[in-house]
Amino acid sequence: MRVAWFSAGASSFVAAYLSRPDRVVYIDVADQHPDSMRFVRDCEGALGREIEVIRSTEYSGVDDVIERRRYINGPGGAACTLLLKKRVRQEWERRNYPHQEGFEYVWGFDANERRRAERLDAVTLEARNLYPLIERWLTKEDCHAMLERLGIRRPAMYDLGYANNNCVGCVKGGMGYWNRIRGDFPDVFARRAREEREVGHSCIKGVFLDELSPERGDMKTEIMPECSLMCELAIKEDE
Numbered sequence: 001m002r003v004a005w006f007s008a009g010a011s012s013f014v015a016a017y018l019s020r021p022d023r024v025v026y027i028d029v030a031d032q033h034p035d036s037m038r039f040v041r042d043c044e045g046a047l048g049r050e051i052e053v054i055r056s057t058e059y060s061g062v063d064d065v066i067e068r069r070r071y072i073n074g075p076g077g078a079a080c081t082l083l084l085k086k087r088v089r090q091e092w093e094r095r096n097y098p099h100q101e102g103f104e105y106v107w108g109f110d111a112n113e114r115r116r117a118e119r120l121d122a123v124t125l126e127a128r129n130l131y132p133l134i135e136r137w138l139t140k141e142d143c144h145a146m147l148e149r150l151g152i153r154r155p156a157m158y159d160l161g162y163a164n165n166n167c168v169g170c171v172k173g174g175m176g177y178w179n180r181i182r183g184d185f186p187d188v189f190a191r192r193a194r195e196e197r198e199v200g201h202s203c204i205k206g207v208f209l210d211e212l213s214p215e216r217g218d219m220k221t222e223i224m225p226e227c228s229l230m231c232e233l234a235i236k237e238d239e
Contacts, residue, residue, distance in 0.1 A: 001097065002130070004106035005089070006043070006051055008036040009165045010143040010154055011133060012108035013043050017146075018132040019106045024051045025092065027085050030061035031167035035156035039165075042152050054092055056084050062167060066195045073171040073203045080171060103127035111137045160184055161219070171203040175217025178209060 004016035006026040016024050024047060026040055044051050059065050062080045066072055071079045097103060103126060109117045110133045117131050133143070140163075147154050155165040161180065166172070169181055169188035182189040193209035202208045207216075 001102060002104040002106060005108075006040070007108065007165070008032065008039055008155060009108065010147055010158070011110050011140055013046075013152075014138065014143040014146050015106050015108035015132050016043075016047060017150075018136070019130055021106050024049060025089075026051050026053050027088050028053050028055045029080075029084050029167055030055075031063075031169065033155065033157050033165065033168055036165060039153070039155045046150050046152060054088055056088050058087075059083055062169070062171070063191065063195065066199060070199045072196065072199060072201055074201065078171050080167075099126070101126070104130055106130045106132065108143075109134055110139050110143065112139060163219075173203070174219070174222035175204060175207070175212060176219035176222050177217070178204065178212060179214055179217055180219050182212075182214065 001023070002019065002021040004012070004019060004021035004024045006012045006016055006024050008026060028037070040051050040053065059068070062084070065080045065083050069079045069083070073079075105124075105127045107117070107120065107129060109120075109131050114134055117129070117134055120129055132138075144154060144158070157165045157168070162177075164170075168185050169192050170177070171192070173181070178189065189209065192203065196202045196208050197210070204212070
């Protein structure tokens with residue numbers, strides 16, 4: 001059984017397109033840009049199969065996680081990724097393939113993410129991981145070019161200048177990212193700034209959002225990880 005984990009991003013789509021999986025699964029989070037679901041449906045046509053959409057039944061979204069867990073982001077990772085993505089995947093696995101014998105997982109790591117792939121292999125015990133982009137030396141830029149050639153309009157967040165199609169107001173973003181969010185999605189910026197004060201922790205090390213100068217940061221030079229299932233390998237399962 002070959003399963004492709006789709007993130008509504010360019011790289012994960014191309015990985016699924018190249019690997020011919022038996023199932024394609026997308027973990028939906030309410031905080032994704034509304035255009036993400038349009039992209040999911042457009043990709044189904046190119047893949048020739050339905051993309052299974054699953055989501056948390058415990059938390060309604062990022063705000064719910066922050067308010068109930070009183071935690072945003074830190075050295076151990078982001079609570080929202082653990083609870084809205086990783087645990088949702090684990091529940092899907094327990095429900096569908098509890099033993100995972102003969103399992104193959106398809107991941108959208110590109111040619112510049114070999115170390116991430118090595119880290120994942122080191123902690124994967126049951127399933128075999130496949131990295132079709134790494135095998136073909138494909139970069140993120142190549143994946144966007146393939147979308148264009150296939151006639152699939154990429155998610156709106158890319159066209160707004162964001163490197164990844166993460167949730168709007170991703171807690172992993174840097175100063176430049178958050179200043180862009182301040183302009184593009186002011187309601188999200190204000191809500192996250194308020195939540196930081198309520199829980200007493202900021203999502204950017206060293207500064208709260210309501211103290212962030214509009215001139216600080218440069219999104220073009222910041223490393224912004226895609227919010228995939230790989231993000232929380234460092235978080236213990238029982239946290």
